[in-house]
Amino acid sequence: MSGFDVGARLKQLRLKRGLSQRELAKRAGVTNSTISLVEQNSVSPSVSSLKKILDALPVSISEFFAGEEIAQEHIFYRASDLTEIGDGKLSWRLVGARRPNRSMSIIHEHYPPGADTGEDMLEHEGEEGGVIVSGTIELSVNGDSQLLTAGDAYYFDSRLPHRFRNVSDGDCVIVSANNPPSFADGGNHQHHG
The missing domain is CATH 2.60.120.10 (Jelly Rolls)
Structure with a gap:
């Protein structure tokens, strides 16, 4: 995913919604460490697990990668x-x-x-x-x-x-x-x- 900072983007959206890593993890049905590792770019999530996390925000996959501007x-x-x-x-x-x-x-x-x-x-x-x-x-x-x-x-x-x-x-x-x-x-x- 050349050049796209998945971790920083996820953290930005999570903080914008006032959610802790724990709360987002609970909503998404994943472990707290999963959110932490993704935000640190230590792990690259599969499409299905990224979708689970984004559904909990909720943010669409295209919105996530395209940024806010229309x-x-x-x-x-x-x-x-x-x-x-x-x-x-x-x-x-x-x-x-x-x-x-x-x-x-x-x-x-x-x-x-x-x-x-x-x-x-x-x-x-x-x-x-x-x-x-x-x-x-x-x-x-x-x-x-x-x-x-x-x-x-x-x-x-x-x-x-x-x-x-x-x-x-x-x-x-x-x-x-x-x-x-x-x-x-x-x-x-x-x-x-």
């Missing part, structure tokens, strides 16, 4: 304009993170070998779908797992527990969308507690 509407985005919301191992680059009133998330996802959204299954409001551009991904949704390869696609209710893992020895690239943008939104907090 930009004017753009139509075209260069690769360098996309906002990285991944966990340092896997890369999720969000299109239009700062776009006002964004009603969907479009994400360019890159999973190197072994990358995983985390042991905790993701669950959030809405629907999501995507197309595998290259490589292979193991997608587990509600107890059903499939290996998907280039050209394959998926579409499911995001409230079902789900997880993405690259179990191959090559990179996997996916372009996905979800609506409403509850997982990576610009402020519509529709997360499960």
Whole structure:
């Protein structure tokens, strides 16, 4: 996550909400030491554990990485304009993170070998779908797992527990969308507690 200070950003948001590390840990269902280690940048949280912590604030993943400012509407985005919301191992680059009133998330996802959204299954409001551009991904949704390869696609209710893992020895690239943008939104907090 080149250059982005996850620890300082988490501490800033926690203090802004007047929460102690202990209180945030309790709300998020993680240990006090987890919050402390993340804030010191001693540990890089998986997407699923970072989401648990941010849901407790509540702050969306895109808001966390994009910062507070909302930009004017753009139509075209260069690769360098996309906002990285991944966990340092896997890369999720969000299109239009700062776009006002964004009603969907479009994400360019890159999973190197072994990358995983985390042991905790993701669950959030809405629907999501995507197309595998290259490589292979193991997608587990509600107890059903499939290996998907280039050209394959998926579409499911995001409230079902789900997880993405690259179990191959090559990179996997996916372009996905979800609506409403509850997982990576610009402020519509529709997360499960």
